[in-house]
Amino acid sequence: MTEQNEDMSTQMSADGTTAADPGQERAYLDHAATTVMRPAAREAFLEASRVQGNPSAVHASGRRARAVLDDALETIAELLDVPRSWLIMTSGGTEADNLAIRSVALGAATRDPRRTAVAVAATDHPAILATARSLATTAPSIEARLLPVDARGLLLPEQTADLLADGAVSVVSAALVNNETGARQDLAALGAIARPHGTLVHTDAVQGVGHAERPSWDDVDLMSLSGHKIGAPVGVGALVAKPDVPFGMATTGGGQQRGVRSGTLDLAHAASFAAALRETLAEREQETERIRALARRLRAGIAEIDPEARFTLAEDSPQSGHIVHVVFPGADADSLLFLLDERGVDSSAGSACSAGVTQASPVLAAMGIPDQLSRGALRLSLGWTSTGRDVEQLLRALPESLTKARAVGALFG
Numbered sequence: 001m002t003e004q005n006e007d008m009s010t011q012m013s014a015d016g017t018t019a020a021d022p023g024q025e026r027a028y029l030d031h032a033a034t035t036v037m038r039p040a041a042r043e044a045f046l047e048a049s050r051v052q053g054n055p056s057a058v059h060a061s062g063r064r065a066r067a068v069l070d071d072a073l074e075t076i077a078e079l080l081d082v083p084r085s086w087l088i089m090t091s092g093g094t095e096a097d098n099l100a101i102r103s104v105a106l107g108a109a110t111r112d113p114r115r116t117a118v119a120v121a122a123t124d125h126p127a128i129l130a131t132a133r134s135l136a137t138t139a140p141s142i143e144a145r146l147l148p149v150d151a152r153g154l155l156l157p158e159q160t161a162d163l164l165a166d167g168a169v170s171v172v173s174a175a176l177v178n179n180e181t182g183a184r185q186d187l188a189a190l191g192a193i194a195r196p197h198g199t200l201v202h203t204d205a206v207q208g209v210g211h212a213e214r215p216s217w218d219d220v221d222l223m224s225l226s227g228h229k230i231g232a233p234v235g236v237g238a239l240v241a242k243p244d245v246p247f248g249m250a251t252t253g254g255g256q257q258r259g260v261r262s263g264t265l266d267l268a269h270a271a272s273f274a275a276a277l278r279e280t281l282a283e284r285e286q287e288t289e290r291i292r293a294l295a296r297r298l299r300a301g302i303a304e305i306d307p308e309a310r311f312t313l314a315e316d317s318p319q320s321g322h323i324v325h326v327v328f329p330g331a332d333a334d335s336l337l338f339l340l341d342e343r344g345v346d347s348s349a350g351s352a353c354s355a356g357v358t359q360a361s362p363v364l365a366a367m368g369i370p371d372q373l374s375r376g377a378l379r380l381s382l383g384w385t386s387t388g389r390d391v392e393q394l395l396r397a398l399p400e401s402l403t404k405a406r407a408v409g410a411l412f413g
Helices: 003-016 039-049 060-080 093-111 126-138 157-164 187-197 267-282 284-305 333-342 362-366 388-412
Strands: 087-090 117-121 143-147 169-173 200-204 222-226 237-241 323-327 377-381
Touching: 039 060, 039 267, 060 087, 060 267, 087 093, 087 267, 093 117, 093 126, 093 169, 093 200, 093 222, 093 237, 117 126, 117 157, 126 143, 143 157, 157 169, 157 187, 169 187, 187 200, 267 284, 284 323, 284 388, 333 377, 333 388
Parallel strands: 117 143, 117 169, 169 200, 200 222
Antiparallel strands: 087 237, 222 237, 323 377
């Protein structure tokens, strides 16, 4: 990281984080949960929030608000290489995933009653898995099919083809980058399997933006994005959907956004999202190289500290590079997180979207990792403010924390 970014990181630690020791600098290694808001995104939000008027109104103030919104939407569309009409702005990735699975499944079933299933990767985010499973209560005729993965978290082509072969699946979903392990799916291969059956392909790209190549629009039909993973505020995201995607009615009202999501559009959040997306994509190649170097240092240091540590993905496995997921046999994950937190390190065991509860990981189970082993899982995720200091602080804190977490594991294991 540049000297300027080092200074920025230190300043943000001093101003924006808390610790048991008020003078202690934090090592933030949980960017997969949320990343630091970018200054450009903050400025865009503040500037847009000063604009008076509803962007749907026809008076002068409304037209000015609409101009700010239009500029943000045009920027987002251009950066994603899509027509603006493909954008459906949402409150975040979870809402985008819900629309992509539930609303599309209902819309497809209305259009073609033979579409009686959805298919989702067994390692997908809870926003996908829970939504697919919930269809059984709201639309009992629509079943959820789980696509199995191999030990690297990648879809198994033959089994995927078998589950789509009957033509009943309206939409198939697989995350571009897994939120726990960083595994990167081959969406071109999935698209090739789905296309002959008329099955739409959705990807949750929330973890992938800035860390992986965007999939081709020849291979996917829908893509979910989230602002707070790229440096925009919490509360904004997008579902990108091709014009022929069928949607069931999600909300009623003024008919905004193709009638899929009615309501007054939030121009301040849209402007902030556009600013964060612009910076994220502009820096992607340089940042990918820098973050991968930090990840290699993390891996090497952890392996030196604990030769028993098991990295969930080998370095040559397809992955984003910003997530280092490791399992420490015999360690208690809750204790390890607490002990690292005491030493100024922010990390996690997996998804942050499970109501704050650490539990056995369905992702690791789907990859064939036994529950007993996965209880010692640790996810370390890097982002645009990450520095070598963050890595070194984790490596200094790990030996003692790991020893104590294993002692707890021995007591309750």
